[in-house]
Amino acid sequence: MSVHKGAPALLGAGTLCVALLLTGCASTAPPAPARSAGAPPAVGDSRPAVVPPRPAAGAPGRAANSLSSAPAPAPRLPGVGPATQALLPDDTTQALVVTGATADDNLSTATLYARDPAGRWTPTAGPWPTRNALRGWTSDHHAGDLRTPIGVFRIGDGGGRLPDPGARIPYDQDEQFAISGTGFAGEPLEGSFDHVIAIDYNRVPGRTPLDKERPLGAEKGGGVWIHVDHGGPTQACVALEREPLRELIRALDPARNPVVVMGPTPELTR
Template sequence: MPSVGIPQVDGILDTLAGNGSSKPGTTASDTGQMIVVTAPKASDPTATLTAFEKGADKSWKPVFGPTKAFLGSLGMGEPKDNVYRTPEGTFALDQAFGRQANPGTKMPYFQATRQDWWDSNMKSPTYNTHVRQANSPGGDSENLYDAGPVYDYAVNIAHNPQRTPGKASAMFLHVTNGEPTQGCVAIDRDVMRKILAWLDPAKHPKITIGVNAAAPTGDGPSTTAPSGTTPKTPTTPSLPGVSDILGDKGLSDLLTQLVNLIPTLLGTK
């Protein structure tokens, strides 16, 4: 990790951290971990992921990536139930889980069994939450064990904390199977495991997902972790996120600046 930060990077990440969904009672300054996911176009099903941590000197430094990520098959934008699109904006990361034992994360974590479901039934009172019961809650609810190795390690992207039916449920950062997702962000298994071990709820981690016209494809070598490895998209997401406050162009401009600065931050330019 570089020993010093770059003021421009710090300003961009502080701006991203200060927007979007947060836990009640937290502020921008409370966020000390940021995961940034960018794609060249909103319709792209592949993206690049880089993770950053804020140090004691208040500067942000990369800790994982850049590495390849998969998005929904329709890219990113306004998420809806039964539409394979990844939410655009900045969101808190909260509940972690997996079919495997806790890899050492400090996040709230449960090991999934065949009685663990993510409720995607829009008529259910527990819509868009984890439930533990013998039978499916109905609708398109997912069994978190039967979904297979993609859920060996995962963390919830809290894009719909109000649990509004129809605004999409079960959006996770999880292990990739090498294909676009149904709306989640998916990355290499080893990177996912390391990210879970790194995440710390005391640092109020967030993820920003957005368009960056200058973004790389994600096929380049990772600096700190191994690389993992149509479509109409609305231009304005309806969910609370950084793009609602900055506007889509504002979010894209920030992400373009950030990606252009990453090589300098890593000392590769």
Template sequence: MRIGGAMRTKAAAAACGALLISLAACGGSDGGTGSGSGRASDAQPSDRTGQAQARTVDLKRIPDVGDKLQKQIPANSRQVVAVYGEGKNSADSTIVLYTKSGSTWDQTRSWEGHNGKKGWTTDHQEGDKRSPVGVFTLSDAGGVLADPGAKLPYTQSAGFQAPHYWAKSHWNDFDYVIAVDYNRVKGTSPNDPTRPQGQAKGGSIWLHMDHGSGTSACVSLSKSGMEYLLRTLDPDQHPVVVMGDKADLKA
């Protein structure tokens, strides 16, 4: 059930005091200096969408995902965001949205993007600059900008604003965010600092807007890609993200 705007605003305000903790987990590479691996720091990744992209239909399972993670995708999930990391230590990713129709999956959209600046890990720790490998539900969204028509509960708050002592290319990272349900409480604003598994396991892992290079642990893609996901991911379809480097995904 969608949480009322007043309640979510109150929750966002309560979390603002701890926002810098959240941003430290999910913010710009190198603490916002703009350096790091990947593409030029001020570049926007191009969307691989539209008429030129052929739709892949009648897939029996999510491609290039092995049995270990495939079995963790809930049976009732009909929307999967797959994040294919280029390599264990790479910050470059391809993000693909799959939608289930009947008993098969369709590849509907894909985007170029980024993950943690140091790559991926199966044992994420606070500050390791690596994105966690796994299957995670997607329950809550928010950002600096007004709700673009999200189906997930959306919290708009200035508290998401990236600090302006970060490089300017990072200032819009959190205009739109979707919380990855890793070490967080579902049904709360993405910037809620609560971490059920403890601070050492990290948290505040989000899908957010890209600044052209690796993140501190999150997954990033273009503004148009984020808008599409926000308007498409539907709690009634039980969306999840399957994320990791290509080798770990296939394990």
């Protein structure tokens, strides 16, 4: 096994793509501001208008709207709600959003976004078709449940059987990424791990994707990767077609503290 160069840690938390290698994966509106004294009632508002006393002559006037100087809310990552947005690290300026329609879907879509200095998120690559686990998604992943974990996870370590396609993140080329067998649809799994990106679910960040240490315990799964699509659902990983995956590996920038935000739309938009 090659020694994998370290990368900064982010979030921890599994499933089984390495399992095939190592065991078997191949596969609100905010509340309305109080009406200022003297403001006319809004349309449909049955409350009487409040008429303030006239200021004494020479008395300084009061600003009509004390909320006008309130800061605007920070722009939100497209496709996510406030609860998911709150999970993003403050220093993250690159995010891959992977979404499925429902909790039981194994087809999904991925788009890479970048945040500019003003805080605005814009798409920089994709959308790409992706696959996830056979039975869909879960917020409480366990080994063998055939569901992909929902959440926000760091993605900063890559590798594969084939040479580095131009990554800025650490990349571990190793023959141990070779795989064989068939997937859930009878499709060949060979080549699925030619290139992979480790998702920091129940793993130690900064190590090769082949590393088998599971901080949450083996029962919580592990080896959840973004890997080459083999034409069928996965055991827990996210699968992306070969060329988009190579493009993603080249695009990920450790200085941007990249993460993957993944799950079904109803969960991510909360």
